[in-house]
Amino acid sequence: MARGQLRVYLGAAPGVGKTYRMLEEGQRRRSRGTDVVIGLVESHGRRVIEGLLADGLEIVPRKTVTYRGAEFTEMDLDAVLARRPQVALIDELAHTNVPGSGNAKRWQDVEQLLEAGITVVTTLNIQHLESLNDVVEQITGVVQRETIPDEVVRRAEQIELVDMTPEALRRRMVHGNVYKADRVGAALSNYFRVGNLTALRELALLWVVDKVDDQLDRYRAGHHIDTTWETRERVVVALTGGPEGDTVIRRAGRIAARTKGADLMAVHVARSDGLAGADPAHLARQRVLVEELGGTYHQVVGSDIPTALLDFARGVNATQLVLGASRRGRLAQMLSPGVGTTTTAESGHIDVHLVTHEEAKRGRRPVRITAGLTMRRRLAGFALAVVGPLLLAMVLLRLPVRYSLATDVLSFLLAVLAVALVGGLYPALLATAAGLLLLDWYFTAPVRSLAIDDREHMYALLAFVVVAGAVSTVVQLAARRTGEAIHARTEAETLSTVAGSVLRGEQPLQALLNQVRETFSLDNVTLLELRPDAPLTPERHHDPAAWRVVASAGGPPCTAPGEGDAEVPIGADLSLALCGRGLDAADRRVVEAFAAQAALALRQQRLAEQAAAVGPLEEVDRVRTSLVSAVSHELRSPLESARAAVRRLRGRDAERDAPDRAVLLATAEESLERLARLVDNLLDMSRLQAGALGMHPQLVSVAEVLPRAVDDLGEAGHRLRIEIPDEVPDVYADPALLERVLVNLVANAQRFSPADRPPVLTVGEHGGQVEVRVTDHGSGVQVADREQFSPPIQPPGEYDDGSGVGLGLALSRGLAEAMGGDLNPDVTPGGGMTMTLTLPTADLLDGAEPPSDVEIQPADPAILDRLDSWSRHEAADRS
Template sequence: MTGKLRVFLGAAPGVGKTYAMLREGRRLRAEGLDVVVGLVETYGRRGTEEQLGDLPVLPRRPVSYRGTELTELDVEALLARRPALALVDELAHTNVPGGRHAKRWQDVRELLDAGIDVATTLNIQHLESLNDVVEQITGVAQRETIPDEVVRAAERIELVDLSPQALRARMAQGEIYAPDRIDVALDHYFRAGNLGALRELALLWLADRVEEELADYRARHGIRAPWETKERIMVALNGAPQGEHLIRRGARTAARVHGDLIGVHVRLDDGTAQREPPGLAAQRTLLRELHGSYVEVSGGDPARALVDFARSESATQILLGPTSRSRLRELVSGSVINRVIRLAGPIDVRVLPPPEPGLLTVPPAPRRRRPALVPVRRRRMAWLFGPVGVAALAWALSPLRGSLGLSGVLLCLLLVVAGTARLGGLLPAAGSTAAGALAADYFYTTPWHSLTVNRGADVAALLVFLAVAGVISHLIDGLTRRSQQAGRARAEAAVLTRLAGETVESGPRVLPDLVAELRQVFGLDAAAVLVRTGALWQPAASAGAEVPLRPDEASFSVDLGDDAVLVLRGAPLNEEDTRLLGPYVTQLKLARERERLAAQASAAEVLAHTDALHTALLEAVGQDLRAPLAAVRQEAERMPGPGGQRVGAEVERMERLVANLLDLSRLRAGVMPVVLRPTVVAEVVRSAAEGVPGVRVDLEPGLPRVLADAGLLERVFADVLAWGAAGSGAVVDAGVVAGRVDVRMTVHEDPAREPAGLAVVRGFVEAMNGELTVEEAPGGGTAYVISLARAVA
């Protein structure tokens, strides 16, 4: 029989995992269970040592490694002792090479296989799946990791939780680390942000495992009804105006119960191409702003698709808006709301009214205008010649009615109706059909030359003529529309291909050319790009006559950003025109961005010329200053007593400042290159601190190398440490923070004067792609923190 594993999981060291494990062991031993401490690391913490109490502790196995005596878990002794429960600390620990197993979790697995229950401890950062995330948060790579499946196989996982503030307080009181490590730990790994992120990781990982176990349990027992372990509010969206009201109501409900918000849109899978409802994009944006998620599902039955998705996601509430279907359509195809209510079962369904009391239903979407097929002149011709033509043809063939008969003349009239449909569209063809039916009745049915029909066969023939003529007209009209759409699609494709090719080959077009082409493509009276300057609008580019001078004077306008608007005047744009306008708007934005960059480049050229003049002036001043400074130094050497030493120190400080200013100007001018190489921080710090009194270097071993110019970095350290030498000393420490190496120099400088050359030092650090921040040190003084990139191994 396999033993059971119990894991005490924590977000960081010091939360009390070992303490909780020992307390549980003492409780079980008091109940009569055979409990043995296989291995526990107390690290000298008084509370943990006291919690050991009277628990029997198994002696550790001594191991010799490279001349050092170490101890490890004695697996053989535990197997021989065979307790009911073994307490084994630090599950992710790496054993000393040459032992029974490489990892402690492998030792524990052997104990479990032998039927011994094990209680152990683990920090969240040691899980293999979270290793890279933890390194990104803390900047520290965890070398000791454990496969997730080992922990997931545990019978019980108990989270030992402690708030970041409480954990930092324990650290500050010396309950976790030795006093000499407290400050560095609080400034680096144990920062409040790091601890909060690690705590969230632990909670999320444990919540995922609990949800997996719950889903597995429901699957094993065939439970399909949702369990309200967590509120999940599902909002059905169809792009209607009331969707935003539904989303906000759902977000408020989810916030009150600490639940999830999900927006769902159903696409019908009936094989037809469907365009996205106009309001759906804005509703997706609102969902993201309110921390909700958006999902699209497809199905032939919207109600069934909504309910199936709600069950799969264990939704507890479905929010629906008022229907936009007419009563006739609901009678024919049924009500989606009623079907959702019938299918939902135990899921709560809420139908919300619109936000305005007067709106009881969602207004139906406006019908799309059918685009004009032919010019107005051709339609007028069709209206004129279609009805007149069929009447004239019926009159011309009336002498042949004895041989043609009613059916024969109706076939001839169909030809005129088809020609009318091709010439002018559906409506003129309908008028021609009606005129043809009346003419055939007048000339070819008895009694002659009247609209009365005596024979039922003639009535049937006329009705068939009306039906066939209507079908033929509709088909010809549809084919003409498809041809028109295909031609427009080819034209759009040609325009888009040309725009893309010009962008790839020659970059963004010039703004006036784009505006002129846009006006020509869409057949507009005028087009312009207006830019706001204060309260006025000025045209940046225009084409055509009577250009709108304000956005409200245009028939159509598009915001281009940065106080710029594209204004158009002319015939209104249809939906296809609006879609084609998008690439032109993008090109206009690129053209304006290119003009802006060109202006910035011109300004940068002027600044570069000015900077060159400044550099030349600075070098000239530096050369002129060196001679007077040398003379002052000679006079200071002749002066007896402290006064001469003080003058000499100030001269040396001034010479260093002038040299730094000159070198900084050379760096910015590109004359003095910065060579970034992997650099050992400790060596550079010690070299800079050599000869500087009152400097204490406290660097951790194994600090990663940084990417820096060693000579330039040494000058930075030397300048900062010199400020401390002028005061009462300096302390240097370093650590890894968020993937970078932060060197912290706490300087107790002379408060009577401000450090000279801080701007120069900052310039040197930025030249090495670093960052210098100045902050007040907790124990007094000023902390200069230099953040540098880690060198890639």
């Protein structure tokens, strides 16, 4: 059976018209004869949507799911599968199903329909994508708990963006086409601000652009299209690892900046043998520069650099390629065209830019041909080159039997090979010259003369020179390759050790400095930073007042770069000073790589410190946003109740019976009292966030505070079961704040408990702490929501089953934590929510004496008797 196709209508925010477009698509397909049904559509009371629903499309009835005593409706997946339509319209792809359904998420239901061969048309908002969850939270201040993996949406055959400007969407909301009138004001001032909608719209557009890029790449790969399609500017800059890379990157960045939305990519082609490579210090610094310009860094391996470079550029559909001008000399360019010329000739439709730089005039650094051999071996080779041919000539002349010239040439060739193995190329060349003179003087007719009579002898001597030179060169290259391999392995082991020390949990910057000191046996390694006010004089290199020690490892740190035995500059304002010994060229290259990583680690460390400093400010802003949202939600109900009661009292039928007037007055009074409590909570929350809430902690008994909290609740407070033992340890808390916490917890529990099952308040001791548990039997809180319960404020409406987690509970938890306690939600067995208030006892004060003004007041026996009688009375009522 063929898999069904998925079509997604993606929007930036609710209300842009996704459901409308989905229903229009269903009507269009039905008019063509396609079997279309509505699996589930949420109209949210919108007249336009309800009109389309009533326009002939078949609707599969929903199923009812009972969860914690409440009934919910969900899509009947089994009914849709049994109906087997050609197309199913299913709204809100990221929806979380009620516990007890077959699947946890609606997108999993859609996957089953697709596997059954049913095409699905659905809707989704951009904020529900998993990859954008944290970005949306940062923009809007609202945590999106219903998310869907990006891969599920990316697998869709069609994704259509339903776009609308923020101004048009806000006008649609004002006209009542999105939310009901009582919700429009709060929505426009919070989530649906112009800035939020603009940012969400940009996120949606960019995500769809990436999706289109993926589709284009798959098409080009499937049709084997190697030519560049200039659908989007992509600038690729090639890095050699040399010092000219900074100039080339900045030039490429300016080219990319000229086109809005252009991509900047840097690529370095490493040799496939892994022996000779670029300077890692330069590459590390240039990688940071590319990322600062908004680009990405890539590294590929290839033996042919132009081919590897062009393969990468064509693979990413690059439109422009930027290279630095060649650093080779004129003679080298005459012998070989070079990377730039070859790349330009083979680039095809890709534009190639050659950027001039200062290094282009200096040529490449000459390669040390004696690399890989120690000085002792080279001296021994020269000595052998002088003595060896003379000894060999004496041996050959004293032999009793004279051999042919070919045998003499092969003997001297073996001697040259031995010299090359010992001392390298230059001693071998010296041995070759000495061997040539000895062969011509003693073994070629006429002897004891440099003249050569026979052409065959001349050819033999010439062949000796060529073969000896070639063998010497090959031996030298092998020795150099061996040295490079050993050096590369040492560098790799060193870098691996550094990475391991960082991954073990050490501070990255300190780990790098310690590893440099240990690897190169140094006394001290110091990272210095130039002060902003340092004078621009040559003496500042040795002036301690111009530098600041950022980090140090080992003995006493250097106070200026000039104090060290070696210095590795890192940019214009950072320098790494080394004390203990100097560095040779090979060691300096590794240290420069470490220095670049140290600069990057310092940058990350400072960014983390800035983020930590900004964190409290972001939290305050989040609190303010949530506070406004919570207040607007919590205040609306008592205000509307009081206004309705007053309107009825002042209306035309104001002359009403005394009982009716009493009921209306009681309603108004109750609403105003609730409003007053909310205002008190709001003021206390503001003081708590500002750190200005006065606290007077003392040892106090919960049994004393509890009756006052119950009395504050009035008649509603007597609808409470209390279970408290005879002896409860005193807690260290502010009596007034503790009373406020208890009032809020009990009031919240009574609000959501059924009339026949009143809340239960239990006091007990556990682990040296006093626990006050307030249990209700309402609809409760889902596990995902309970895990997200975090102080100080949760925006209203996040708990779909109406758990009532709002300003009161937020303030309660904030007060509990201010008193050294905690407040956590939990599931009530049988349905409901249990709030557990934990407070420290005198035993948890870490042995410290309480303040001198603490009054240790034993519990009043009369109060305990009152609670005891109250509990017995409630037990009698229950029986």
